[in-house]
Amino acid sequence: NNTPHDRFSNRGMTLEKDINDTNNYYLSRGLCVIHKKPTPVQIVKVDYPKRSAAVIKEAYFKQASTTDYNGLYKGRYIDFEAKETKNKTSFPLSNFHQHQIDHMEDIVKHEGICFVIIRFQAYNESYVFPAVKLFPYWHRQFKDGRKSIPYTAVKDEGTLIPASFPALVDYLTVVDEIFF
Amino acid sequence: NNTPHDRFSNRGMTLEKDINDTNNYYLSRGLCVIHKKPTPVQIVKVDYPKRSAAVIKEAYFKQASTTDYNGLYKGRYIDFEAKETKNKTSFPLSNFHQHQIDHMEDIVKHEGICFVIIRFQAYNESYVFPAVKLFPYWHRQFKDGRKSIPYTAVKDEGTLIPASFPALVDYLTVVDEIFF
Ligand SMILES: [Mg+2]
Ligand SMILES: [Mg+2]
Numbered sequence: 468n469n470t471p472h473d474r475f476s477n478r479g480m481t482l483e484k485d486i487n488d489t490n491n492y493y494l495s496r497g498l499c500v501i502h503k504k505p506t507p508v509q510i511v512k513v514d515y516p517k518r519s520a521a522v523i524k525e526a527y528f529k530q531a532s533t534t535d536y537n538g539l540y541k542g543r544y545i546d547f548e549a550k551e552t553k554n555k556t557s558f559p560l561s562n563f564h565q566h567q568i569d570h571m572e573d574i575v576k577h578e579g580i581c582f583v584i585i586r587f588q589a590y591n592e593s594y595v596f597p598a599v600k601l602f603p604y605w606h607r608q609f610k611d612g613r614k615s616i617p618y619t620a621v622k623d624e625g626t627l628i629p630a631s632f633p634a635l636v637d638y639l640t641v642v643d644e645i646f647f
Numbered sequence: 648n649n650t651p652h653d654r655f656s657n658r659g660m661t662l663e664k665d666i667n668d669t670n671n672y673y674l675s676r677g678l679c680v681i682h683k684k685p686t687p688v689q690i691v692k693v694d695y696p697k698r699s700a701a702v703i704k705e706a707y708f709k710q711a712s713t714t715d716y717n718g719l720y721k722g723r724y725i726d727f728e729a730k731e732t733k734n735k736t737s738f739p740l741s742n743f744h745q746h747q748i749d750h751m752e753d754i755v756k757h758e759g760i761c762f763v764i765i766r767f768q769a770y771n772e773s774y775v776f777p778a779v780k781l782f783p784y785w786h787r788q789f790k791d792g793r794k795s796i797p798y799t800a801v802k803d804e805g806t807l808i809p810a811s812f813p814a815l816v817d818y819l820t821v822v823d824e825i826f827f
Contacts (some may be wrong), residue, residue: 494753497753497756499757500750500753500754500757500759502712502713504684504685505684505685505686505687505688506685506688506690507685508685508686508688508690508703508706510686510688520707520708521707521708522705522706522707523688523703523705523706523707523708524704524705525702525703525704526688526702526703526706527700527701527702527703528700528701528703532682533682537717537718538717538724539724539726539754539757539758539759540757541757541758542724542757542758542759543724544718544719544722544723544724546719570680573674573677573680574680574719576677577679577680577719577720577721577722578719578721578722579680579719579722
């Protein structure tokens with residue numbers, strides 16, 4: 468569960484770090500321009516000491532209204548969220564907020580490429596799970612549906628991301644396969 | 648000059664606010680999905696009080712490595728930076744950092760739509776100035792060129808953005824004209 472607290476205290480940051488490293492590699496090779504968005508912060512108090520940089524003295528983590536990553540690949544807009552779970556049998560939908568789902572639905576409507584990267588830590592497997600396959604699970608949970616996506620469904624409906632070096636989470640190869 | 652200090656202390660935020668309002672209107676009308684990226688902050692110290700939200704106690708503004716805004720419009724990737732100046736005769740290139748120019752050059756290379764919105768506060772005029780027209784001015788300054796873009800050049804090579812309500816900076820109409 469990737470709350471701001473978790474994010475800062477370093478739990479659940481492995482996937483994010485792996486993707487950031489992969490993006491830096493992609494960028495250096497000129498393959499795409501995809502960046503992590505900065506963590507949204509509500510700034511309350513700032514000091515402006517003379518002769519040195521402004522210091523933020525009070526601020527709070529805000530809930531993100533969009534996704535973690537976006538950018539440009541082969542002339543197409545790309546947008547995705549990265550989530551990992553310790554769970555072995557399913558991926559809990561509580562990892563998402565309604566805002567993020569709304570955003571992903573907008574992206575699909577406007578013909579962007581949109582997906583989630585889901586990592587099962589127990590198996591060290593990361594999957595590209597297209598947003599259009601996520602939406603039915605999300606909406607079903609509110610009408611007596613289950614509140615998670617079974618691991619087997621992620622395996623079946625998603626695509627395993629190959630790991631290599633330095634592309635630790637080489638998701639562009641999967642994007643090529645699914646969206647181009 | 649849109650340094651983090653300026654940004655927080657509210658100077659030079661009018662254009663940003665006008666664009667954010669315009670984007671919210673665009674989003675609500677389903678015209679595009681374009682957001683301001685959060686201000687990048689380097690977090691140094693966080694308190695986790697019991698029974699209440701984490702409080703950031705020490706943090707610093709970081710220089711942005713990309714641009715202010717990006718998103719998706721009519722299936723195309725859009726990326727832009729917003730800058731305003733009090734200057735009446737030219738727009739100083741010191742408003743940009745090399746990082747941002749590098750980023751914009753990458754976007755153009757990968758076939759994204761990329762531009763700057765430049766506002767001359769004295770005239771209350773905002774222009775779409777395409778990134779490809781900015782690059783020559785940027786590079787020329789290092790070989791005895793001038794360190795600003797003349798107001799007349801912004802007028803000639805850029806396109807004046809119409810202001811309406813609630814689209815205070817109705818840049819999509821200009822994007823339609825230039826890029827589609
Ligand atoms: Mg995430
Ligand atoms: Mg700006």
